[in-house]
Amino acid sequence: MKKLFILALSILLSSCLKDDPLSKPFTSYIPVEINDGLLISTPQEQGIDPDILKDVYTQIHSDENLWSLRSMLVFKNGALVAESYMKADIYRTQPQMIWSCTKQVMGILAGIAVEEGVISSIDDPMADYLDNIEDKYPDKAGITIRQLLTMHSGIDYNNDGVGGQTDQVLRQIPEELTSFVLSRPIRADQGSSFWYNDGDPQLVASLIQETTGMPTDQWADEVFFSKIGASNYHWVRYKDGTTLGGYGIETTPRELGKIALCVADSGRYNNVQVVPTQWIAEMTSPQAETEADYDFGFYWWQEAQREIHFMWGHGGQFAFVVPAESLVVVMTSIPNTQGKYQILADEVLPVLDLIIEACQ
Numbered sequence: 001m002k003k004l005f006i007l008a009l010s011i012l013l014s015s016c017l018k019d020d021p022l023s024k025p026f027t028s029y030i031p032v033e034i035n036d037g038l039l040i041s042t043p044q045e046q047g048i049d050p051d052i053l054k055d056v057y058t059q060i061h062s063d064e065n066l067w068s069l070r071s072m073l074v075f076k077n078g079a080l081v082a083e084s085y086m087k088a089d090i091y092r093t094q095p096q097m098i099w100s101c102t103k104q105v106m107g108i109l110a111g112i113a114v115e116e117g118v119i120s121s122i123d124d125p126m127a128d129y130l131d132n133i134e135d136k137y138p139d140k141a142g143i144t145i146r147q148l149l150t151m152h153s154g155i156d157y158n159n160d161g162v163g164g165q166t167d168q169v170l171r172q173i174p175e176e177l178t179s180f181v182l183s184r185p186i187r188a189d190q191g192s193s194f195w196y197n198d199g200d201p202q203l204v205a206s207l208i209q210e211t212t213g214m215p216t217d218q219w220a221d222e223v224f225f226s227k228i229g230a231s232n233y234h235w236v237r238y239k240d241g242t243t244l245g246g247y248g249i250e251t252t253p254r255e256l257g258k259i260a261l262c263v264a265d266s267g268r269y270n271n272v273q274v275v276p277t278q279w280i281a282e283m284t285s286p287q288a289e290t291e292a293d294y295d296f297g298f299y300w301w302q303e304a305q306r307e308i309h310f311m312w313g314h315g316g317q318f319a320f321v322v323p324a325e326s327l328v329v330v331m332t333s334i335p336n337t338q339g340k341y342q343i344l345a346d347e348v349l350p351v352l353d354l355i356i357e358a359c360q
Helices: 002-014 050-062 101-116 145-149 165-170 177-182 199-212 216-223 253-264 277-283 345-358
Strands: 069-076 079-085 233-235 249-251 301-303 308-313 317-322 327-333
Touching (some): 050 079, 069 253, 069 345, 079 253, 101 145, 101 216, 101 249, 101 253, 101 308, 145 199, 253 308, 301 345, 308 345, 317 345
Antiparallel strands (some): 069 079, 233 249, 308 317, 317 327
């Protein structure tokens, strides 16, 4: 309960953070060896222009429009070639909330669940995996796992505002998390429209937990995190013991990079297949029509013009995968509920473009 209270408190306090010094001066992007399993290299060795990269880092350290940016890491050909922490070097190893990047982890776990036989097919109704839905929530019984993975359940779950359902969860008001999501009314026909929300991935986390017989975060450590060498993280559970699915992972930019590196290498990590290759291809391809500026796969965002896919969490948490350049760029930020202070994808994609240019 204490962890979830801290989640809510961090949102309330974040609006005051603009009074702090914006960023420390840029000094170096040379990665530090901390024996966390990452391969360390240099921009020159991996074909990146070091002068352009230095200019990019200098720019983001001084750009007041990106004042809340906390870190930027560049990986090329699977190696960490640059990193810098705009607020304090402690964020190299101190886990912080990555918010909705948790959803992209849930997308990965869904593919492993299919491979492991935890889920027979994503076209199965979730009622095959969650008990008593037909009796208690007959209007939800036909919702498929695919519809949950593409935000097409039709459930009226709202992330925003003090009156939204996510706010109630952060304040620990519902007694039982899964039934709280399922008890919400239907806003649209199942499969008919895209509605970005925390409820759909929560139901995926819940059904994995019920089917495996263990908390989803514990199962995830066995089948995924331990296999990519990611250990510096914590995944929050609700007060009833249910692993949060729409947000809830605290980790470091380096560990976030490991997740993106696995996806960038078609589900492999250190030459070991961790996630099925075909699933990675489907997960990072458009699977649903949205009204957003970006395409949406199985919880992963895509930008068609740049041919990239990415993780995206509240306030400016990103992990961009650029397949054409074997490039991964991680950015993390101080989360902030005030719209004018949030870092959105549109604001950091020009930075990504400069890094891509440095690779050519």
